[in-house]
Amino acid sequence: MGPRTTRSLGILLLLLLVAGVIAALTYIAPERGVRPTTFGGWIGAAVPYIVVALLGLAVGLAELSSTFPNYPLEAITSSWGLLLLGVNGIIAAIVFAIARYYSPETNTFLLVLAVGIGFQSIIRTRFVLAKQFGGNGEGRDLSLNLGWLYEQFQNLCKTQIDLVLMRNRQSTVEHLIARYPSEKDLYNLAYFTIVARTLSREEEQARVDELNKLMKNISLPLDVIRRSLALMILEIGGQAFAEVLCRAAPGAVQEKGVLAVPAAAPAVATDRDQLVSQLADSFGLDQLADLARQAVDRAPSGEDREALMRFVEGTYGDNRASEQSRKVILARFIVEKGGVSFATELLPAP
Amino acid sequence: MELRLNPKEERVVEVLRRGGAMSPSEIAVQTLMLPQETFDTLARLEKSGYIVMRDAPSTPDGKMVILSSALHMVTKE
Incomplete structure (x- = not known):
């Protein structure tokens, strides 16, 4: 099974799980305790749960993409990324069901907002009840950390996702080096990957500085240089771009950064x-x-x-x-x- | 940043700007500068900090030349 199929299956599984939980909650805790009788009525009753779950998923997505800015798609679609999203969405829906159960008269729109946004904030909050003079919010301050549990879960997910990404990175870097053994080709690919991206002026300059700093370092062994260049291509261009490069023919690096990418690499290298x-x-x-x-x-x-x-x-x-x-x-x-x-x-x- | 380059140095910088990293032999063929002329120009540019030369065993020359990052934005403008 290819990585794309695995990703699609994972996303489908997550959606089915969230949909299943929403269906169950709609059945257990319908609006004002009255179960609908028509299909349209069921859909209408599920809408607040769907909105709350989507808000939870959106917060999870934002957390993952900001934690792994170079590999957002890979992080989100990894099993631990999907688990984090699922937990965010499902817990939000469950909290909404509990809130609705205990206050059935509350306006649904307000309740959706309160749970969808408020709950997400609360589980990530640390209240400082008494702060030491001149303290930095740590140490001997008296605090109530409501976000502790979620923080632990987040850390676990981050570590696991990082390990998965590292395995994938290692394999892609090896493929890139095998396909482009010349440090000159790797440098050119890295350079043109930077230039081809829509980066701000400062960002582009910073990346080129980083690239040239690496090349200037004559104490680094060539193997390390090659690996660093391949990693840079992967991080700046992304996994899909690196895979395209790996499939490209040897010697496919053309002048002016135009890359010829035939469907399959020819049997004889024309380097x-x-x-x-x-x-x-x-x-x-x-x-x-x-x-x-x-x-x-x-x-x-x-x-x-x-x-x-x-x-x-x-x-x-x-x-x-x-x-x-x-x-x-x-x-x-x-x-x-x-x-x-x-x-x-x-x-x-x- | 103001560049103080003679015509030969300008040709080398332009070739590197268009082609990325190159070996000295590629630069010589692209600019049609004679071997020693090319090496002297590269040595001057390296001394001025406009280019970086480093060992590259995978190239036939054993060296590769890149533009310094300071020149990256200047030549882009």
Whole structure:
């Protein structure tokens, strides 16, 4: 069973449970103690319960999405997230039934408001009855913490959701690193994920700062850098985006942040960096210069072929640079200007 | 932030702004600057704090170059 099916089933189960409890409460504690006789009457009688339960669910949703701002959907649809929502909705409906039972004459609208909003506030409140002079509200102050029980339950849910998210994060990070082993590709993906999001100026700058701070830290091992970059992509782009990237072909990172995402990854990786390395390892400087001259003829129309030829000759003859650097640059030129298929054809058969 | 760049440095910054992280060989091919010219320009930009160069064993050059975060917003404007 896929994660989407599990999520849908969980949500369906939660809705059925809440609906079942509401149906039972409507039967046990109908308005003014009179049970309706028609279907429309039952629906009408259930409306206040539905509103109160929805208010409870809304508060639970707000709590979860603010606690897990980077993974709101995953947190909400996890089993412990759904449990927290269910408890909020169901308890609110039960409290409404009790309130209605003990004060049947109270206006239903006011009662819905009082329970729907008031109850949610009360179970999260800590009253300080006597406060120490200069105290910070803690320590020796005399207080009544009505929210203690709910706080414990919230903490339990948070820990459990966090553990589930960590397991999922770990697996997605591994997939991203397997698909994009190059730290350069991971950096570019992270950078373009930041730029592509609709972040405020300050937020975008803060994220780029964080990204570059990571890259500047030369004491960090490359593996840690790769994992941090993958985690950043996941946190900024979200789980669905990371999954799309994992399904994308190797070498799918294009210039200017455009990402080609074919339906399935091809069997042969066409990684340009790998091709450049293979060319530089397979040929000497003279041979690479000859191949680069051939690549000039294959350069896309609109390119200044004279300038390209000057570059090839200049690189070949630039004795101030090491031979290895010149080989790599010429190999890069062959791949970029001659095209991947031309460069691949040049490689000696394995 | 006012940038004090010569034309070659401007070309490198522009290429990095459009392409993200790159290896020195990619920069050389994109800007059509000769090898030593490229390395000298990169060294100057790194010294001025406009770019960051770090080891990247997965690239054929063994290095990758990125724009410093200070330049991110400036070049975006």
